[in-house]
Amino acid sequence: MIGIWNYTVILTYVSLISSFGGMIFAIKGQIMGALLCLAFSGLCDAFDGRVARSKKNRSESEKVFGVQLDSLCDVICFGFLPIVICYQLGVTGKIGVILMAFYAVASAARLAYYNTLEYTRDENAPEAERCYRGLPITSISIIFPVLYFAGFWVPEDFKPLVWELMLLITGGLFLVNIRIAKPKTRHILILTIVVASLFITMPFIKMTA
Numbered sequence: 588m589i590g591i592w593n594y595t596v597i598l599t600y601v602s603l604i605s606s607f608g609g610m611i612f613a614i615k616g617q618i619m620g621a622l623l624c625l626a627f628s629g630l631c632d633a634f635d636g637r638v639a640r641s642k643k644n645r646s647e648s649e650k651v652f653g654v655q656l657d658s659l660c661d662v663i664c665f666g667f668l669p670i671v672i673c674y675q676l677g678v679t680g681k682i683g684v685i686l687m688a689f690y691a692v693a694s695a696a697r698l699a700y701y702n703t704l705e706y707t708r709d710e711n712a713p714e715a716e717r718c719y720r721g722l723p724i725t726s727i728s729i730i731f732p733v734l735y736f737a738g739f740w741v742p743e744d745f746k747p748l749v750w751e752l753m754l755l756i757t758g759g760l761f762l763v764n765i766r767i768a769k770p771k772t773r774h775i776l777i778l779t780i781v782v783a784s785l786f787i788t789m790p791f792i793k794m795t796a
Contacts, residue, residue, distance in 0.1 A: 591652045595642050598635035599653070599660050602628040606664035613671045619786070621672050622732045626782050628664040629728025632657075633775045654705045658698040665724045666694030669731055673754060677747040686754040693758035694724050719767045722760035729778055730757060736785045 609624030639645070639653050670687045678687060704720075734753055738746050770778070 591649055591656070593642075593649075595639040595645065595649065596635070596653055596656055598631045598638055599656050602631035602635065602664050603660040605631065606660075606668045609668050610671050613668070613675045616675060618672060618675065618735070621668070621675075622735055623786060625664070625668055625672070625728050626732050626786070628668070629725050630775075630779055632661065632664070632725045632728075633770075633779075637772075654702060658702050661724055662695055662698050665727050666691055666698075669727050669754075672731070673750045676750055678750045678754070679747075683747065683751060686751050686758075690754040690758040693761045697721060697724055697761040718769055721763050721765060722757065722767060724761055727757055729782055732782055732785060 605624045605628045609621040609628070612618070612620035612624060635657065642649075645653075670691060673683075673687060700720075730753065734749060738749055741749060
């Protein structure tokens with residue numbers, strides 16, 4: 588059977604399956620479920636590299652496969668799932684379609700650039716270990732849920748504008764050549780707790796608002 592199926596890539600596959608479920612939720616109009624899947628995919632992605640590197644005797648083909656698989660899954664999980672959710676949230680019309688297309692292209696271009704850096708790691712290793720270039724595409728798994736819950740206090744007519752600005756700004760930041768420090772494990776856990784708390788508390792706040 589072709590492909591790599593050991594534990595080094597299991598979280599990447601789980602992330603992909605979660606996003607597939609998120610698309611189904613979004614199509615059915617169950618936005619909370621879709622965003623939960625998006626956030627869970629982001630959590631899986633935060634640790635899949637650490638899991639892969641825990642295998643000290645990885646072959647070169649396993650490493651290359653892992654890099655390619657990660658990017659292919661990321662473009663689905665953090666490129667197209669947010670677009671499907673945005674469409675269901677009312678991002679339509681010419682401007683909306685253009686911004687969704689821009690976000691899709693920016694996501695793919697960023698991931699292709701990331702793969703290019705992986706193949707030139709000898710030249711970029713010192714920087715690559717410490718920081719990202721541009722905003723990581725996985726950041727949408729935090730940005731989108733936070734904005735969605737903040738949107739409880741935004742008038743309905745203005746909400747599509749919020750999602751359009753999100754697509755424009757995050758897509759642009761994917762491509763801007765700025766250095767962003769890589770988060771440590773404790774930072775990831777803190778962000779996970781914050782996002783999880785939003786999913787738990789915000790629906791009750793909305794009900795009592």
